[in-house]
Amino acid sequence: MNIFKSRKFWAAIVGVIAVIAEAYGNGLDQEALIGLIMIVVSYITAIAINPDVAGDKIIDTFKSRRFWGALIGIFVILLKSFGIELPISQDNLVELSMLLSAFIVSTGLEQWRMKTITK
Numbered sequence: 001m002n003i004f005k006s007r008k009f010w011a012a013i014v015g016v017i018a019v020i021a022e023a024y025g026n027g028l029d030q031e032a033l034i035g036l037i038m039i040v041v042s043y044i045t046a047i048a049i050n051p052d053v054a055g056d057k058i059i060d061t062f063k064s065r066r067f068w069g070a071l072i073g074i075f076v077i078l079l080k081s082f083g084i085e086l087p088i089s090q091d092n093l094v095e096l097s098m099l100l101s102a103f104i105v106s107t108g109l110e111q112w113r114m115k116t117i118t119k
Contacts, residue, residue, distance in 0.1 A: 005057065007047050007057070007061060008044045008047050011040050011044050014040055015036070015037055015040040018033055019033065028078075028081045029090070031090045031094050032081040032090070032093060034094060035073070035094050036073075036074060036077050039069075039074055039077075039097055039100055039101055040074075041101070042100075042101035042105045043104050045104075045105055045108065046104050046105050046107060046108025046109075047108065049108040049109055050111045050115065065107050066104045066108055069103050069107070070104055072100070073096065076088070076096065077093060077097065080093055
């Protein structure tokens with residue numbers, strides 16, 4: 001099935017799992033959940049704007065700045081949410097999520113713009 005090859009599908013699954021975990025009180029607090037959802041939504045949006053797959057989807061994903069921005073953001077949120085001490089407050093976590101979201105979407109727009117200019 002093609003849906004299981006979709007990066008948007010798997011990003012949405014990560015978001016759904018985070019919402020379910022928060023609903024049952026096993027993990028993310030409200031601020032962390034908002035940050036995580038912002039990152040997931042921006043990643044899905046950036047992929048929709050510019051899929052940017054020229055060859056192998058997995059290799060292209062690992063080369064993507066959008067992917068690494070999202071992965072780092074989610075990783076930091078999960079570390080902080082599960083009690084690992086980081087020199088960042090919950091408020092700063094939401095701000096970091098907003099900045100990473102802007103980076104992810106702007107990278108997708110930049111790649112789309114470069115692709116349309118060169119055509």
